[in-house]
Amino acid sequence: MAPISLGNRAAAATLKARNIEPPGGNATPRPPIRMTLRAEKGTTLSGLLRNAGIPRAEAETAIAAMRKFFDPRRIKPGQIVTLTFDVTGGTRNDTLAPGKFKGLTLPTDYARQVTVARKGDGTFAAKMIDRPYIRSLVRSEGQIRQSLYLAGTRAGVPLSVLSELIRAYSWDVDFQRDIRPGDGFEVLFEQIRDDAGKTVNTGKIVYAALKLSGEKRAIYFHKTRDGEVGYFNEKGGSARKALLRTPINGAxxxxxxxxxxxxxxxxxxxxxxxxxxxxxxxxxxxxxxxxxxxxxxxxxxxxxxxxxxxxxxxxxxxxxxxxxxxxxxxxxxxxxxxxxxxxxxxxxxxxxxxxxxxxxxxxxNPLRVKMPSGRKLKGAELTHFQALRGDIDRKFASLAPETTVASAEN
Ligand SMILES: [Zn+2]
Structure with a gap:
C-alpha cells in the first residue's frame, strides 16, 4: 500500500498521482485539473477518492451515480481512475491546486468507460462512453512437435486463444492421442489494442486449422441468422458435436x-x-x-x-x-x-x-467413435457462410505469419 494522506489534496496528489495535467495559460474559465490515479491492492473507489481529498459525502454521491453502469466493488488493482477538479490558487502553473471535485472517469473494459460529472445543482450524473480501440487480425502458425499447447505457446499465441482453440477442437480431436510429430496448426484471431497501441485484449478465433497426419481440419467462426454462435467446418457442419468425448472437466x-x-x-x-x-x-x-x-x-x-x-x-x-x-x-x-x-x-x-x-x-470406444455431428448449415445460411469463409481465407492468405522468436520446446 502507498502511504495514505487524508485531507490535504496537494499532498495526496503528490503521493498517488501518476500524472497531473496543469491547464495552460491563465484564460478564464480555466480548464479543470486532471489527476490520474491507479488502484492498488485492497483499494476501494471510495478510499481512492477520499485519499485524493474529496469529502466523504461528495465521494459517496459520485459513486452512487455510477452504480447503474459499474459496480464500484469490481475495481481491480492496476485500474486507472481519472479525477477532475476545478482550479484554485494563483495564475501561475506552479501555484495551481485542485479545487472543487468535478467528476471522474473509469474504464470498465477496453471498449467503454464510465464518466461521472457534477451538474449545476451539485448532484452527479453518470454515463457510459465508448473508448477508442483498434481491432486487428493476427495470423499465427506452427509445427506441432509434442503438443498443441507447447507449439501454440512457442508461436506466441496468447493463452486465452490457445485454450479456445483446444476447446473448439475437443469435440473431434483426442489431444492425448491424435497429435503426431509433423502435425501443424494455423490460427487467425482478433487482437484489440488501445489508442496507444498496447494490446488490451484478444478477441475470438476467426479461423483455425489443424493438420493431423496430412489431413487438414479447418473451422470458421460464424454467427447464424437465428443467433447460434460457434465454429463450423468447410462444409458448414458445426464443430460442436452431438456428444462429448470427455463429459468432465480437468480430469x-x-x-x-x-x-x-x-x-x-x-x-x-x-x-x-x-x-x-x-x-x-x-x-x-x-x-x-x-x-x-x-x-x-x-x-x-x-x-x-x-x-x-x-x-x-x-x-x-x-x-x-x-x-x-x-x-x-x-x-x-x-x-x-x-x-x-x-x-x-x-x-x-x-x-x-x-x-x-x-x-x-x-x-x-468414446475416444475413437466417429461422433454424430451437430447442426449443418443449409440453403441461404450455407451460401452466406461460404461467402464469409471465402473472405476469411483471402484475409488469412494476405497476412504474413506473425514473426516470433524461436525458443526450445520442452
Ligand atoms: Zn472403467
Whole structure:
C-alpha cells in the first residue's frame, strides 16, 4: 500500500498521482485539473477518492451515480481512475491546486468507460462512453512437435486463444492421442489494442486449422441468422458435436477402452469404457441432449446413470458418488448439464468416472467413435457462410505469419 494522506489534496496528489495535467495559460474559465490515479491492492473507489481529498459525502454521491453502469466493488488493482477538479490558487502553473471535485472517469473494459460529472445543482450524473480501440487480425502458425499447447505457446499465441482453440477442437480431436510429430496448426484471431497501441485484449478465433497426419481440419467462426454462435467446418457442419468425448472437466484419462488386466479381479478383461480420474465430487456432465433412462445403483457400476440421446446413441456414467438433484429415469437433460458427481461406488479402486458410449446397444470406444455431428448449415445460411469463409481465407492468405522468436520446446 502507498502511504495514505487524508485531507490535504496537494499532498495526496503528490503521493498517488501518476500524472497531473496543469491547464495552460491563465484564460478564464480555466480548464479543470486532471489527476490520474491507479488502484492498488485492497483499494476501494471510495478510499481512492477520499485519499485524493474529496469529502466523504461528495465521494459517496459520485459513486452512487455510477452504480447503474459499474459496480464500484469490481475495481481491480492496476485500474486507472481519472479525477477532475476545478482550479484554485494563483495564475501561475506552479501555484495551481485542485479545487472543487468535478467528476471522474473509469474504464470498465477496453471498449467503454464510465464518466461521472457534477451538474449545476451539485448532484452527479453518470454515463457510459465508448473508448477508442483498434481491432486487428493476427495470423499465427506452427509445427506441432509434442503438443498443441507447447507449439501454440512457442508461436506466441496468447493463452486465452490457445485454450479456445483446444476447446473448439475437443469435440473431434483426442489431444492425448491424435497429435503426431509433423502435425501443424494455423490460427487467425482478433487482437484489440488501445489508442496507444498496447494490446488490451484478444478477441475470438476467426479461423483455425489443424493438420493431423496430412489431413487438414479447418473451422470458421460464424454467427447464424437465428443467433447460434460457434465454429463450423468447410462444409458448414458445426464443430460442436452431438456428444462429448470427455463429459468432465480437468480430469486425467486413467484407463482406455480395450483389453486390460482388471485392477480388482486380476484377470484380463475387456474394458468397455474409458476412465477419467478426478477428485471425488467433481461434476459429471451429460454428454449430449437426451433423456435419462437409468439412474440408480447397478451392480459393479455402483451409482450409475444412462442417457438415451436418440435411437442410436446412449451414454453411461458409473461409480458416481451420487446423482445430481432432479436426475431420475425420464428426466430430460441438456448437453453439459451436471447429472452426478465423481465417486468410487461399486467395483472401483478410487474416485473416477467410468464413461461409456453405446452405439445401437453396444459399447464403443468414446475416444475413437466417429461422433454424430451437430447442426449443418443449409440453403441461404450455407451460401452466406461460404461467402464469409471465402473472405476469411483471402484475409488469412494476405497476412504474413506473425514473426516470433524461436525458443526450445520442452
Ligand atoms: Zn472403467
Amino acid at each position: 486425467r484419462l486413467s484407463s482406455r477402452f480395450g483389453k486390460r488386466r482388471h485392477p480388482i479381479l486380476g484377470y484380463t478383461k475387456m474394458h468397455r469404457g474409458v476412465d477419467f480420474a478426478a477428485p471425488r465430487g467433481t461434476p459429471i456432465y451429460a454428454a449430449g441432449n437426451g433423456t435419462v433412462d437409468y439412474a440408480g445403483r447397478k451392480g459393479g457400476y455402483g451409482i450409475y446413470a444412462r442417457i438415451r440421446h436418440n435411437g442410436r446413441y446412449n451414454t453411461a456414467y458409473a461409480h458416481m458418488k451420487g446423482l445430481a438433484r432432479g436426475i431420475r429415469k425420464g428426466t430430460r437433460v441438456r448437453q453439459g448439464q451436471t447429472i452426478g458427481y465423481v465417486g468410487s461406488t461399486g467395483r472401483s479402486t478410487g474416485p473416477h468416472l467410468h464413461y461409456e458410449i453405446l452405439q445401437a446397444g453396444r459399447q464403443v
